[in-house]
Amino acid sequence: MLKVDLPGIWQDEVQQQIFRQLLSCMSNPGTIADLSLSLGESTALMGVLATLLDNTVTLHDIHTLVPEGKRRFLNSPTASLSEARFIVADGAIAPDTNFNPNLGTLASPELGATIVLQGRQLGSGKLTLSLTGPGIPSAKESKVTLNGFDDAWFSRRQEWVSAFPLGIDLILVDATQVMIIPRTTQINTV
């Protein structure tokens, strides 16, 4: 078997490990998963993208967070912001009024974009989100604290997900961790 010397995140087994963690995060919104065992030298952002993208999934990297060389490895075509299936953005920069992601259509709500937000820290910080909805035990309200994410993202998200099943899904990352807020989750900023 031919072995290629590539960083872990470009290899099948590691992508499967990351995929399982993303699946669990998607099922349990607000849960923070630590990917550092799978990432090696790579960032959580690249780990997530390497796992979820291929040449059939379009990407819009609005703040150029993906370095040129790795962009080629991802092999995914670039699309405009309003058409891209995946959008990568800096969480610290508030989305402007022209930031209008694809929300999908009633016939195909799965076409709604997934936005990957890069922030400084998940699990500590001044911004607190209170999450309720499917996958979150109703007995205990799920509270998460964030650092390096502008709260405008969450107020704009409110608009984007207001006509369920249309909407967007959010993946938040810091250097090594990930948290997912699917469109079914209700957020209250505290």
Next chain:
Amino acid sequence: MWGFISERFKPNFLVNFRRNEEKQVGYVAIKGGETAISEAIALLDFLRAKDSNEPPLSTGGIQHQLHALHSRVLSEGGIYHPELAALAIKQSAGDTLEAAFYLRAYRSTCPRIGITPVQKTEQMRLIRRISAAFKEIPGGQMLGPTPDYLQRLFKFELLDESPHRFREIAKTWLQNIPDDNLPTSFPKVLDSLRAEGLLPSVQTQPHQPFDITREPLVFPVPRSAALATMSRGETGSLLAIAYSNMRGYGDIHPTVAELRVGYLPVMLPHPISGELMEAGDVLMTECEIVAMYEAPSKDSKPTFGLGYGACLGHNEVKAISMAILDRALQKGQQQGVENPSEDPEFVLLHIDGIESMGFASHYKMPHYVTFQSDLDRLRETRGGGDTETRGHEEEEN
């Protein structure tokens, strides 16, 4: 979680759901029953391990000693991953439909790194190759491993096979290998018929093949969609519909021009140079049948019609069934549908194991609301009286 599983542990759910109107559930997510569900899963695992004196199955053992089952799952799963196909069989306790489901689910998580051009099956490294059309074929008939000539009499000694005897089988066989190297690839039988002009010439498809993993089947679909759907179709379903054609609901009367089993080198364009390189090989079965002559137009001479079947793994019955159905579907398209096996919608929408198994299994999920409405309508039809009282009468009966 669906309500079904928690509800089924209540002894009389009919009484229960009527007396507790506020707890009535339909297609709604409910909480509770989670312990019952996790216990059911644990019980399933216990079932395979309960006789702990038996050694656990190894995936290698499944792949080699249950190669027919393994090949079937490999083809129905629609991804060539021999090791995971063996794991799927182990995890699903040998249920082929479930095992194929595991592979399909895994497949959906794999990145798509490229698309191969059309592969040349002449280059298959054959382990078996036969023709029912001619006794003498270029390169000769090569039987290879086949159960065709077995008398289906039990070898009772296998009931208690010693590891020593088991090892002897391979050792003895390997001792008797002839020294001279046999060719591994052979020309196609059909090429000789084609050279005589008895077959329509090969048409290169101008379009990209239809991608059944990304596009839903909206009819009419091109032949490539039909071939891809059949290639990962469920063996029993394909066989049943093809058999209907063979037995009388159709008139294909096929002749197997060539049936070949072997390892196909998969050629991929190099990511930078674009040059084709061998990325590995896949075990596959290919069947070409000739059946029924036809003339494309009044002036042209008639030629044989062709049917094509191919799937991953060593699955001869599946490949033959697929080739017959391909021919039947083409006939239906050209001359109108006269039999179920010639109708693309009938054939292609009913041969996928994961879809048909999923539909059958979904009937286990709660249908409380639809059933309640059925009950109400039945009571209405029977007429008279108060629903609640009648309900109790029925229960007492």
